[in-house]
Amino acid sequence: MKFTRILFMLLFVLPISYGNAQNEEVIKVACIGNSITFGHGIKDRIKNAYPAQLNRMLGEGYEVRNFGVSGRTLLSKGNSPYIKTEAYTKALDYQPDIVIIKLGTNDSKDFNWIYKADFESDYHNLIESFQNLKSKPSIYLCLAAPVYKKGKKISAEIVTNEVNPKIRGIAKKHRLNLIDLYTPLLDKGDFFPDAIHPNGKGAGEMAKIVYESLTGTPGVLVDQTFPGKKSNWKGFSKYDFEFDGKKAFIVEPTKPLYGKPWVWRARFPGWHTEMDSILLSEGFHIAYLNTNSQFGSPRAVKSWDRFYKYLTKAHDFSDKLALEGVSRGGLFIYNWAKKYPERVSCIYAEAPVLDFTSWPGGFGSGIGSAKDWRILKKEYGFASDAEAKKYTDMPMHGLEKLATAKVPVLHMISLTDSVVPPTENTLPLINKYIALGGIATVVTCTEGKQTLHGHHFPIETPRLGADFIKYYTKKETGPISSSAYHKLRNGLQNSTIKFQHGKKGRVAFLGGSITHNGGWRDSVSNYIQKRFPDTEFEFIEAGLPSTGSTPAAFRMKDDLFKGGPIDLLFEEAAVNDATNGRTDQEQIRAMEGIVRHARYVNPATDIVIMHFVDPGKMKTYRQGKIPAVIQNHEKVAAHYKLPTINLAKEVTDRIDAGEFTWKGDFKNLHPSPFGQGIYANSMISFLEEAWVRPVAEDDKIKSYALPAPLDHFSYDKGELVDIKEAKYNGDWKIIENWEPTDGKATRENFTKVPMLIGEKANDGKLNFNFTGNTVGIAVVAGPDAGIIAYRIDKGKWVELDLLTNWSRSLHLPWFFTLATDLENKKHTLQIKIAQQEDPKRAGNSCRIRYFYTNN
Template sequence: MKNKILYIVVFSLILNISIWGQETKTIKVACIGNSITYGAGIKKRNKKSYPVQLGSMLGDNYDVRNYGFSARTLLSKGDHPYMEEDMFFDAIQWNPDIVIIMLGTNDSKPQNWKFKDEFVADYHRMITAFDTLSSKPKIYLIKVVPVFQTRWGISDTIVKNEVNPLIEKIACEKNLQLIDLYTLFIGKAELFPDYIHPNARGAGEMAKEVYKQLTGKENQLVNQGKLKSSEYHYLRGGLKKSFIKFEQKNKVRVAFLGGSITYNGGWRDSLMQYMQKRFPKTEFEFIAAGTPSFGSTEDVFRLKRDVLMDGNVDLLFVEAAVNDGGKGRSDEEIKRAMEGIVRHVRNISSTTDIVFMYFVDPAKIEDYRQGKIPQVIKNHDKVAEYYQISAINLAKEVTDRIDAG
């Protein structure tokens, strides 16, 4: 298992270090929803949920992310309101170019639908949250799928006669494109084994329809045999500045700052070998600044001594997500330490590229399997998003690849 994980790490890093120096425009697609979006009940959902299949259809120029959260409601007074979850704020912070909203199924439960008079206002509030983003995303609303048998209080009568007509009305009022998945699945109960959630083929049919509405083109169900490493890499500012230096300068400096994962080499050594092979005319000075058990707080205090003593570096990898997760430090302390690293490096040289590394550990695997983003990764990525730092989420990729077999 350790060898398999190391292979995944090295392969992902080498694959993406080779493309991050290129000028690319990735269209970010956020799929907002409940367990139907999440892929509940689908074997190997990490390869066959509707957002994953949609991403495969759209291709490498799109980054499609699954923001499905089981049991969640659109209604703010529902038993599990989506807009009160961290996932909702994560989706907003991501600043997507396209937003696809599929909520309303769980709202049909009696304890939730008693607040039906607030459904339109709450939906408007969610739309506004995305509509005011700097990315100015295109927003799509989905008429939710049929309920083939009342379960868990979910009612097709309410979905068909009340929820979906309100969603259609909202789309018309806000001049948003409507995707009708209800009509698409009438008479197709065989695609919903538990009468509520689609199977893999049903999710594929959903993806096909969404793809058609997004692009105006037809598509076929795709082979989900492989996960794309690019889905776990957050390009942001990229590595263009450092790659230009690698191609034009005679000598460059690359540093690796982290704990025992960095100290022990492996991924670090493989990247060093790759860069030397990729730029044979360039002389590399590699700084291995890994210290076992150290996290971001310790790193920020030793940064000048261990990395910047002889001047700025051209490319810096920062690995602290594993040790930060077990140090008992507050969220604020972790964010301040990561920000301190970034600001100190950028104060010396604004042209230094930085990459945050989110390595895997058992706690992170468990969080992702429960549909949660590990808190330490959220802390690191908040800093990365603000400063447009590239990041590689190996914790999520390793989890998905293990679960996919």
Template sequence: MNRRSLTFTLAYVLCLFFFSLSISAQDMVSIDTIEWKGFQRYNFKIGERDIRMVAPRSELKGKPWLWRARFPDWHTEQDSILVAEGFHLVYANTDNLFGSPQAMEVWDKVYDLMTKKFGLNRKPALSGVSRGGLFVYNWAKRHPDKVACIYAEAPVCDFKSWPGGQGKGLGSESDWKKLKEAYGFASDEEANSYDDNPIDGLDELAKNKVPILHMIGLEDQVVPPEENTFILVENYLRLGGPATVVPCTQGEQKLHGHHFDIESPRLVADFIKYHSVREAKLSSKTFYKIRGGLKNSQIKFERDKKGRVAFLGGSITYNSGWRDSVVNFLQERFPGTEFEFITAGIPSMGSVPGAFRLERDVLSTGPIDLLFEEAAVNDATNGRTDEEQQLAMEGIVRHLRKKNPAADMVLFHFVDPDKIDSYNRGEIPEVIKNHERVAEYYGLPSLNLAEEVTRRIANKEFTWEDDFKNLHPSPYGQGVYAHSMIDMLKTAYGGHLDQDDKITANQSLPMLNVAAFDRGVLVDISKAKIGKGWQIVEAWKPTVQTGTRANYVDVPMLVSESPKSKLKFKFNGNAVGIAVAAGQDAGKIAYRIDNGKWKTQDLFTQWSTHLHLPWYYLLAIDLESEEHKLELKVIEDKNPNSSGNAVRIRYFFVNGLD
């Protein structure tokens, strides 16, 4: 064995070993390797089921694979062609299960193993011989978007034909008994009334345009094509599915015509290869812009061997996943560097809360070398205006650089269904335009994951429903995010540092908007002058079973449930607001600045019925930068969906004077 082959073999054995650590001992029994037609075949068990995987010497890009059902040693010519040309070959022993739901559960486990642990393509080609047709079609109908194509040879497409023998076929009494047991049928009548054979319910498979190829023997008396392939193919074509049938008429027809020579294994291999090896996956480089780069943080991390990195955002930053991957990358990219990681993700928070809590949550312990910021999902979902989004994002950049003029910052734009719809209409979401305007002006690297996920879905690399699943990504979606982020960071940190390279302050630029929230701070509720009806509850908590968020329960809260109760708050700055816990009983307020006109604000949100939601209400953003007086009172009017008039203020926030 040459060095390259040895390395490849060891890699697979190690992969199997690490997989074995994640499942129970009774599931993973043993691993061994043998030679298969000059290639390495890996044998192992999951539970009582034997699994085989044959690895190519040099795999094709995208890691395509052929998944065989039953009789893995029968007519393997096309299999060896494909392995020689870079395919993996997989077989799972599900004897005596006849494509039943039990068998499909095993197949689902094998699919997860191959795609998630070994990284094989999420769309395998399926190969079913004889009764193997029950397996490949039942699994394909179960997962119509996860199949590249189907090759079937003399396939059983209706078990009433075989083993049932209900038509002109020979049938098999012993196998019919086993099949009924596998499916849990109590009688022949129950089995015969079953309506989910491969010939049935092909709509979604056809809708996904999964190509099928059948090789059949016209003299087959065991699995007559008239009762199987011809019915399935006719049904499939009527639904718009692409189908090809090749009668094998040359050579000896054995076993009542059920065994015949495959006249062109190359045709089969080409069919599978053509439909499996698609265009290369989209490059992440299409979706990010390096702009001014991350040279300052690279110098800091490599030379000073210290670094302070912060993550600011909403729940997608708060939850584990991509953030952990980025942390791991930085530690591996800069070995020996002493990092401090500050995680400042808070669910529901966008750029406006970020601008005002940046000082407390990120900068209060010192300057930051690298900040990752995301707000595109919550800014849009929370209804922030275009102006607010730009004022807040610019404020974050300038506030960060005020503490450390050399600080680097990266913007991430995450995905949600509304953004997918916008890109599919050919439109750029407004929130991304707003954030990108700031990123472009200040030379910030940015990664548009909203567009990337949309384009990858359109490229049929994965689906939203089954893979990404939610704006809070599944583990698979977290992996998509992390892969692109790391690709971006590798590019940004890929340059060589010359000996005379030095950390330099970012260019001092005029403000895009003089009202930007670059001096945002949270102000303690004790600074307010409160009247009758108000009280500071030192450790507030709801009196009913309603959800809460960290830092908005068991903390001091300025509370009133009494209409006409008033307070006053004096501040210096050009913007002011209140951060509240808006629950199911959230009321309305009236407020004015400097004895001006009274305005009203409903504190009840669309999420308030089940959550005391932390919410930042901007009350004024266009003030002169000087001393002002805010007057606020609870009013009797309330949202029709609210159960009360409660106002619970956690903080005042101000874009204050230097």
């Protein structure tokens, strides 16, 4: 039946046939490559490197193995050739049906590319080595993924202009399938955090591209909690995978306890599983790593250490765990626990081997195992029995640190056990442990049938073992409730009614880069759509990096209201308002202007103000103070009875409570995916609280009354004005499609757009006539930003330096308010380039994207 299914797939799904795959149980896929294939930089590369994601997508009938090795080159004369790796040898031995080769990125380094003349011949040799296999695999060559940063050893130019063209030519010459991993990943720099290696999302995109190349159909990612093959184990989800070349598995509870407590089994994981079932049902994870033939050796302990770090780092398992060992598993659990007592909450053991001279050595009263004794001596490197007998780093010895750490132990034994006699194992160890001040319990199992010379016996009290582990597992309290950081005030009743009854909604997100970058925004949008599944939504992303409330107040007409009024507005500016040096007055005028302007357009608009976190705000909160910018925004929110979400305080408190760390988890004021999740969870819980009351059929949307303004000069009628409204002479000119030529970064809508530019000091000036009480210029302040002089209504000339703290590395948008508190009438603004000679400056340019006014 399996043969028929695979044959059908080959004939009707895959575009080509795969050697002798019809005769195999599964179609074997070998992924050859460098660190991008390996999964460097991905939090859980075992689960989320592209080969692993591809394996899940292909599903039953396929086995995909990752033979990627970091830093490797295709060139045999390169600094680290792939053909000299153990992974290459293993890939050949694997006898794959499909080979996917993705090499070339590291070859672009200058000290490697000097051998570029050998690239084609070396690639031919690699291809031929797989073509000569008995499995006769189909071979796919991959174009190298884009490189998103210049100036590194890896050259973006060489990858684009030389490496990839050569790979195309090689594929064509050898009539091989070509997978384009370059073009589809262009303009997706967010998937490459270090400019070279994809994150988990980027690897998923790669997997989809490869999947479609193999099957001819679009790929759909398949996510799961842990890596490997998922199956059912006693009603729980089990995941079998390979770790460090060893078989491993994790069994997942239906509802994990907070903090992810876990039990680590050593040897015979299918033996006496009743206790595991109990613990799983009560929220514990079960983990296993197969180091069976290593008898707790130093090499085995190192493997265990790597597995521990993987589970605690990649999957956030608790730093402390319960150890569970059966028979020879005693050697594993005690040797590891002695080395890392701080990681162990308790030890549970059944008929444990604690002295290998007793078993498998057989030098005491028990039944030894000559075969296992030979394996053990080889594993430990013992040249003779005498050398083995002198070895002292066994569980029986060196218990002091474990006892001092008060790690409790529980042994289940049979007094008739003549394979692992308790008189040579459990009893002497327990006596030593108690004498050292350790906590120890021994349960003698006497009921039921005992077999294998008393070594196999029924556990009379599996509940006792489970309760022992539960008792000594540190109870971690749940996370701080987000509701403590939410102020509902007048709530969101209007948007609830509109979305529920009106079946249409416009939701806008206004802010800086944290809003522009998405993550939390995408999660909130998805939640809203699911909350109101029958409603047609338009989600407006109006985040502009590097900007705060002042630019937002003047952008609303262009960026929010062109499609109509807004029903629900999320506004954030606390980070940039403080960082960009906006005064208290500016912060209040801008935030109040945003609120009033939104409600002039739609008096029923619901508005939520969010305070995001940065290190400065955390420091202020820890001093027992409230950051000034949050006080200012809260003053506006309280005046208009608007809801607020104080994520700055929430994140600070969660970090101080030990839930996570800034450096390790949140990473930056531009949050990591973990930090984005913290933001999203808090916002969604806020929305659930705000929308908890059901909407009645006769509920009506009500307009919000506008109180008197806090500041009569608030930017409540702010707007951007086209630069073509200005008159100018001399050096001033409009460049219709301006973009920088120095390679520095830019922001959306501030490059490849019309720009009014002046560069020469005192060579002409511009005049801008406007009506209103406020005027300013939105400029591109790059490395060559200059000094201008300006005046209102032929008043005194005032000089202004356009160079910001960030201009050296970025052409960033910056809003300079030149005058405010003016009479609300007609005025004239004049600007000229100031006479300033400074050899330290890169230039003296003024590039104006917009004027802005408040009328």
